[in-house]
Amino acid sequence: xxxxxxxxxxxxxxxxxxxxxxxxxxxxxxxxxxxxxxxxxxxxxxxxxxxxxxxxxxxxxxxxxxxxxxxxxxxxxxxxxxxxxxxxxxxxxxxxxxxxxxxxxxxxxxxxxxxxxxxxxxxxxxxxxxxxxxxxxxxxxxxxxxxxxxxxxxxxxxx
Amino acid sequence: xxxxxxxxxxxxxxxxxxxxxxxxxxxxxxxxxxxxxxxxxxxxxxxxxxxxxxxxxxxxxxxxxxxxxxxxxxxxxxxxxxxxxxxxxx
Numbered sequence: 001x002x003x004x005x006x007x008x009x010x011x012x013x014x015x016x017x018x019x020x021x022x023x024x025x026x027x028x029x030x031x032x033x034x035x036x037x038x039x040x041x042x043x044x045x046x047x048x049x050x051x052x053x054x055x056x057x058x059x060x061x062x063x064x065x066x067x068x069x070x071x072x073x074x075x076x077x078x079x080x081x082x083x084x085x086x087x088x089x090x091x092x093x094x095x096x097x098x099x100x101x102x103x104x105x106x107x108x109x110x111x112x113x114x115x116x117x118x119x120x121x122x123x124x125x126x127x128x129x130x131x132x133x134x135x136x137x138x139x140x141x142x143x144x145x146x147x148x149x150x151x152x153x154x155x156x157x158x159x
Numbered sequence: 160x161x162x163x164x165x166x167x168x169x170x171x172x173x174x175x176x177x178x179x180x181x182x183x184x185x186x187x188x189x190x191x192x193x194x195x196x197x198x199x200x201x202x203x204x205x206x207x208x209x210x211x212x213x214x215x216x217x218x219x220x221x222x223x224x225x226x227x228x229x230x231x232x233x234x235x236x237x238x239x240x241x242x243x244x245x246x247x248x249x
Binding site for chain 2: 064
């Protein structure tokens with residue numbers, strides 16, 4: 001992916017993607033590279049193998065496709081403006097994700113590190129609150145549980 | 160389904176369910192007899208049809224197409240309606 005974002009506003013198509021294929025974080029990081037950037041942050045969320053002492057074999061992700069893509073696009077554009085980012089890429093997995101594999105990755109670049117760190121954290125918080133994607137924990141004992149966090153408010157509050 | 164648009168009172172509003180809600184309901188969607196109304200009306204009807212969904216329903220948003228919509232939003236037959244329970248991506 002040898003693209004060179006021309007300006008400050010990274011309006012590239014495919015900036016936010018939902019895919020069944022494994023995530024390649026190196027590709028994501030390379031995609032946000034820019035001569036104007038001095039800080040590049042890559043966050044990779046991986047499927048956790050142990051939750052509350054119970055062994056999770058794999059996670060299965062499901063999404064409301066059109067709404068998830070739209071919400072991710074909006075969050076990405078908000079992050080670009082709010083943190084004066086040079087570029088931003090987001091990828092989220094769908095379907096089965098074996099424990100240890102990447103389920104989500106965010107790469108951002110900005111002139112300075114502070115904005116890049118802040119943007120990556122803000123995006124993860126918003127994604128976990130507003131993007132209609134759900135995980136099902138599939139345990140070693142064959143049991144499975146859809147995760148709908150009790151503390152969460154109604155999704156879409158910021159969309 | 161298009162003929163349903165003209166049969167007020169007997170038309171069916173199809174609402175998509177996801178994740179734990181689909182599992183509890185045992186179906187990927189719920190069909191409501193629909194003579195018109197808002198998201199809040201749809202919430203009440205879904206609760207009546209599937210009482211087991213009530214705890215999640217209270218914490219769920221509604222969407223039409225690729226937009227979240229509020230409780231005051233009117234829904235018409237043919238709308239691409241979905242219930243969005245608390246999300247757990249990441």
